[in-house]
Amino acid sequence: MEEQHPHDRQENHDSPVEVRVVVFSLQEKKLQALFVPEDHADPGTRWTIPGMAVIGCPSLECIASECLSTYTNQHESYLEQLYTYSSPERGIISIVYFALVPQIAITTARQERPKQARWFPIDTPLLLVGDHAEILGYALRRLRYKLEYTAVGFDLLPENFSLSELQATYEIILGEKLDKRNFRRRILKANIIEPTPHQRAGEGRPARLFRYRHDAVAEVKTRRLFP
Amino acid sequence: MEEQHPHDRQENHDSPVEVRVVVFSLQEKKLQALFVPEDHADPGTRWTIPGMAVIGCPSLECIASECLSTYTNQHESYLEQLYTYSSPERGIISIVYFALVPQIAITTARQERPKQARWFPIDTPLLLVGDHAEILGYALRRLRYKLEYTAVGFDLLPENFSLSELQATYEIILGEKLDKRNFRRRILKANIIEPTPHQRAGEGRPARLFRYRHDAVAEVKTRRLFP
DNA sequence: GCAAAAGTGTTATGAATACACCCATGC
DNA sequence: GCATGGGTGTATTCATAACACTTTTGC
Numbered sequence: 210m211e212e213q214h215p216h217d218r219q220e221n222h223d224s225p226v227e228v229r230v231v232v233f234s235l236q237e238k239k240l241q242a243l244f245v246p247e248d249h250a251d252p253g254t255r256w257t258i259p260g261m262a263v264i265g266c267p268s269l270e271c272i273a274s275e276c277l278s279t280y281t282n283q284h285e286s287y288l289e290q291l292y293t294y295s296s297p298e299r300g301i302i303s304i305v306y307f308a309l310v311p312q313i314a315i316t317t318a319r320q321e322r323p324k325q326a327r328w329f330p331i332d333t334p335l336l337l338v339g340d341h342a343e344i345l346g347y348a349l350r351r352l353r354y355k356l357e358y359t360a361v362g363f364d365l366l367p368e369n370f371s372l373s374e375l376q377a378t379y380e381i382i383l384g385e386k387l388d389k390r391n392f393r394r395r396i397l398k399a400n401i402i403e404p405t406p407h408q409r410a411g412e413g414r415p416a417r418l419f420r421y422r423h424d425a426v427a428e429v430k431t432r433r434l435f436p
Numbered sequence: 437m438e439e440q441h442p443h444d445r446q447e448n449h450d451s452p453v454e455v456r457v458v459v460f461s462l463q464e465k466k467l468q469a470l471f472v473p474e475d476h477a478d479p480g481t482r483w484t485i486p487g488m489a490v491i492g493c494p495s496l497e498c499i500a501s502e503c504l505s506t507y508t509n510q511h512e513s514y515l516e517q518l519y520t521y522s523s524p525e526r527g528i529i530s531i532v533y534f535a536l537v538p539q540i541a542i543t544t545a546r547q548e549r550p551k552q553a554r555w556f557p558i559d560t561p562l563l564l565v566g567d568h569a570e571i572l573g574y575a576l577r578r579l580r581y582k583l584e585y586t587a588v589g590f591d592l593l594p595e596n597f598s599l600s601e602l603q604a605t606y607e608i609i610l611g612e613k614l615d616k617r618n619f620r621r622r623i624l625k626a627n628i629i630e631p632t633p634h635q636r637a638g639e640g641r642p643a644r645l646f647r648y649r650h651d652a653v654a655e656v657k658t659r660r661l662f663p
Numbered sequence: 664g665c666a667a668a669a670g671t672g673t674t675a676t677g678a679a680t681a682c683a684c685c686c687a688t689g690c
Numbered sequence: 691g692c693a694t695g696g697g698t699g700t701a702t703t704c705a706t707a708a709c710a711c712t713t714t715t716g717c
Contacts (some may be wrong), residue, residue: 223492226453226529266529269522293520293531295496302453304520321596367624373696390698391680413695414687600669617671618707640668641714670713687708
């Protein structure tokens with residue numbers, strides 16, 4: 210079994226089961242994901258999706274949440290199980306989650322973290338360990354897909370946001386331009402955001418700020434798609 | 437750890453990791469699922485979702501496939517990972533798949549099977565072990581959901597089928613009546629089935645038989661649903 | 664000829680798209 | 691006063707839903 214770190218509980222692969230969390234965030238108008246260097250000293254190091262070994266059988270969700278807070282200082286955020294991978298070659302079963310954290314949560318890593326994690330734009334050509342590139346690709350597809358039928362975009366934004374910021378979030382994740390008027394009409398008709406008394410000043414006319422209505426149903430009632 | 441069966445490899449819970457497969461099929465115009473008795477001799481036994489222990493770290497998909505063929509005589513069929521559950525109380529991590537097998541595959545159990553599995557309509561009030569009722573419920577929701585945006589209904593039907601049979605399949609799974617003309621128009625426009633030269637005789641006018649076009653894209657291209 | 668299931672079109676309503684200009688503020 | 695981003699409405703196209711009768715066979 211490759212790369213043993215006996216004193217490093219986070220990366221202990223003695224157990225054949227681990228939890229990994231693909232953490233997404235928006236930063237500098239780009240969709241970014243969090244990675245941990247395999248060997249911190251090596252400048253040409255390969256990178257890994259943040260993970261923790263599963264010791265015994267606690268709640269997997271709790272381990273994922275703990276992993277998230279260890280690497281991001283972020284407790285509350287969107288967290289969902291993605292898929293469970295087995296790699297017979299590496300002898301590890303990986304239960305993979307994906308998480309969305311708001312821009313605010315992006316802080317530089319604390320020193321006491323097991324390893325210094327770093328954000329990279331998702332289109333950065335990064336040398337990833339094992340099947341982590343495949344896992345990242347799947348997480349990305351799932352994120353884009355979820356965005357189209359759930360209200361998941363709000364988890365990447367701060368509490369209050371302008372409609373333009375919300376639209377930009379969608380455009381960044383989907384990788385395509387959206388029509389401003391159609392976007393606004395639909396998002397308002399969906400009845401999942403509400404105006405706040407606040408405004409955001411800046412260049413140009415100030416924007417009215419909205420917030421997500423937590424009492425709203427997150428899943429849009431789907432029309433039948435097939436047949 | 438409850439119920440040890442030292443001579444029964446299929447139900448060996450020494451390993452903290454297992455694979456379970458929720459197997460669905462259509463039988464007698466009902467959606468049915470496969471269950472294994474916890475104690476074969478006890479007439480008031482609780483039932484379990486078919487499963488196998490994970491020894492070492494082989495491919496999880498292979499284990500699920502093996503589990504499926506062990507209990508149904510069916511190798512090829514629709515098989516998809518559903519979710520990974522951890523129950524700290526029972527100390528087991530369960531990677532759950534769900535499978536769809538065609539009506540033909542429903543055979544009575546072979547004697548050499550580890551335990552006699554049985555089909556039950558999904559609305560049968562059955563005493564299930566642990567969190568298996570919750571798992572079954574989730575599998576059912578996922579099946580209904582998938583049916584609405586993928587071509588998954590065909591995996592429950594024989595190779596050739598009439599449009600009425602296909603519609604009945606949808607109605608049984610979704611639990612609602614569909615309009616015959618609208619159903620046909622949409623399923624034909626989707627371009628995923630093709631007519632065969634065969635007909636099915638029976639009461640009334642014979643039905644033209646169709647088959648699934650394996651070259652068709654199974655996933656319907658989704659329009660944006662949200663916002 | 665009648666019972667039983669197969670097959671077949673049209674209309675009305677609602678949703679999605681495409682598209683261009685005025686508004687409020689900071690400098 | 692001008693540059694910058696915020697905000698607003700309409701017309702067209704396409705998809706969905708509702709709906710009833712004729713056709714082919716076995717008996």
